[in-house]
Amino acid sequence: MPKLTVITIVYNNVRDIERTINSVLKQTYKNIEYIIVDGKSTDGTLAVIAKYKERISRIISEPDKGIYDAMNKGLALATGDYILFMNSGDEIYDEQTVEDVFDSSPGADIYYGETEMFNDNWESLGRRRHEAPEIFNWKSFQFGMNISHQAIYVRRSITEPYDLKYKYSSDIDWIIKSAKKASNIVNVHRYVAKYLVGGMSKKKHRESLKERFEIFTKYYGLIPNVLNHIFIAGNLAIYFIKHRRTND
Numbered sequence: 001m002p003k004l005t006v007i008t009i010v011y012n013n014v015r016d017i018e019r020t021i022n023s024v025l026k027q028t029y030k031n032i033e034y035i036i037v038d039g040k041s042t043d044g045t046l047a048v049i050a051k052y053k054e055r056i057s058r059i060i061s062e063p064d065k066g067i068y069d070a071m072n073k074g075l076a077l078a079t080g081d082y083i084l085f086m087n088s089g090d091e092i093y094d095e096q097t098v099e100d101v102f103d104s105s106p107g108a109d110i111y112y113g114e115t116e117m118f119n120d121n122w123e124s125l126g127r128r129r130h131e132a133p134e135i136f137n138w139k140s141f142q143f144g145m146n147i148s149h150q151a152i153y154v155r156r157s158i159t160e161p162y163d164l165k166y167k168y169s170s171d172i173d174w175i176i177k178s179a180k181k182a183s184n185i186v187n188v189h190r191y192v193a194k195y196l197v198g199g200m201s202k203k204k205h206r207e208s209l210k211e212r213f214e215i216f217t218k219y220y221g222l223i224p225n226v227l228n229h230i231f232i233a234g235n236l237a238i239y240f241i242k243h244r245r246t247n248d
Helices: 017-025 045-050 067-077 097-104 170-181 205-220 222-247
Strands: 004-010 032-038 058-061 082-085 110-118 124-127 152-155 185-196
Touching (some): 004 067, 032 045, 058 067
Parallel strands (some): 004 032
Antiparallel strands (some): 110 124
16 A cells, blocks of 8 residues: 655635545545645644644645646655655545545555546536646647546655746746656556635746746757647637537
8 A cells, every 4th residue: 555645735725625635534444644735824734734733744834926836745754665745626536536546556666547627616617628638748738737646646756846937837847857767657547636726826827837938848859849739729719619519
């Protein structure tokens, strides 16, 4: 039974933090280290966390330099064999998820699965537009981020700290770096996470897209990246046309 470190980043999210905590604590898989990194919340979030302090491995609450700085703090504290980031507002899919992930294949460097999207009223929006690929490697993000960071379990020994020069898309860089080091990547063929849409990368969409382009150019080259983005734009247009017809 490998040890999984689940890290939750939160700042002033008293409405959603309890959902996230319960999704971790109710797992049938018991070898879980749970770390919560709070950015010095002032809205009652810490009072909610305190209700569960006996079942949470580590809680820190202090100002940070942004979400990826906070995620690095969690990484530095982690002692598990694998890392999973499940930030406030998101959930591990169901109580059996972690057990199913590790039962799928022993000893993988990375496990990944599918994500279900939810709106601000916690109503399902269905699967992410970018479906998780049947086979994943470090080149798989060429046509878009098809695995969310809530849906990927990474062996801690192949992880690095998040690059703080990226403020909105450092998770993409982090996953690609890890995937380049991985020798065994397993698709668990199930939903593993519920994702609350509207995070920082959505609020700062233009800046996030610029960072993504820079990251993809670094790994895939400028000309291939430009051509890939033309392909992405075409697929996006087709998606919205089909989606609009369905709504009509």
